Amino acid sequence: MWPRAGIQTGRLYHVWQYKYTTMLDTTIYNAPSYVHKVIVESALHFAYNTLIKNKKRDMSVFVVMRPMTNDEAGYSTSNDDGRWPSIFNIELNSNLIISDLVKTVMHEMVHVWQVFTGRMHIDHKHVRFERRIYSTEYVDMHILDAPWEQEAYEMEQELYDSFIRGRV
Numbered sequence: 001m002w003p004r005a006g007i008q009t010g011r012l013y014h015v016w017q018y019k020y021t022t023m024l025d026t027t028i029y030n031a032p033s034y035v036h037k038v039i040v041e042s043a044l045h046f047a048y049n050t051l052i053k054n055k056k057r058d059m060s061v062f063v064v065m066r067p068m069t070n071d072e073a074g075y076s077t078s079n080d081d082g083r084w085p086s087i088f089n090i091e092l093n094s095n096l097i098i099s100d101l102v103k104t105v106m107h108e109m110v111h112v113w114q115v116f117t118g119r120m121h122i123d124h125k126h127v128r129f130e131r132r133i134y135s136t137e138y139v140d141m142h143i144l145d146a147p148w149e150q151e152a153y154e155m156e157q158e159l160y161d162s163f164i165r166g167r168v
Contacts, residue, residue: 024048025060032065032094036101040065040092043102046163047109052116059116060087068093073100076108078115078122088112099160106159110152120148 026044031037044061052059068074072093079087090108092101114120114129121128125136129148143149 023052023058025058026063027061028063028065030065030094036065036094036098039098039102040105043105043163044109047106047113047159050159050162051109051113057084057086057116059112061090061112062088063090063092065092065094067095073104074108076111084118085115088115102163103156103160106163107152107156110155110159111148114148114151 024045026041028037028040031040040063044063048059048061062079068091073096074090074092076088076090078085079089090105090112092104092108096104111120115122119130127134127136127146127148129146132147134146
């Protein structure tokens with residue numbers, strides 16, 4: 001398993017020891033191995049503690065790992081239609097190598113953070129991000145250019161690097 005991970009085991013072991021917060025409840029389904037489950041759970045808690053520093057509301061994240069097409073890494077949705085959602089689903093491609101899996105967790109947790117803090121709201125016809133409204137037709141055609149995606153890609157690498165170094 002470790003050669004496939006692409007991360008030195010000694011460095012990754014220290015990341016596993018990261019202290020969890022009680023404000024985040026995680027459930028992970030269909031992890032290909034125990035190692036995948038531990039790494040994903042640790043990455044979720046790391047991202048939560050890094051991004052949601054001063055929030056007093058609890059959050060629940062349900063993760064489903066399943067094989068996806070080669071161009072899909074993952075996506076996140078909210079189960080909660082309220083103004084301040086706190087229940088989220090993340091689907092992850094179980095075929096990803098460990099380093100890409102962790103980067104995807106970080107990317108999707110940025111989206112969770114965007115919704116959780118009220119910076120982004122998604123409904124069936126529109127996406128509102130930082131007071132601007134985008135139609136779903138625009139989003140479908142220009143998803144990689146969308147400002148919330150640009151922010152997620154930028155923050156994903158920073159979070160990943162900090163996670164591997166074991167810092168918050």
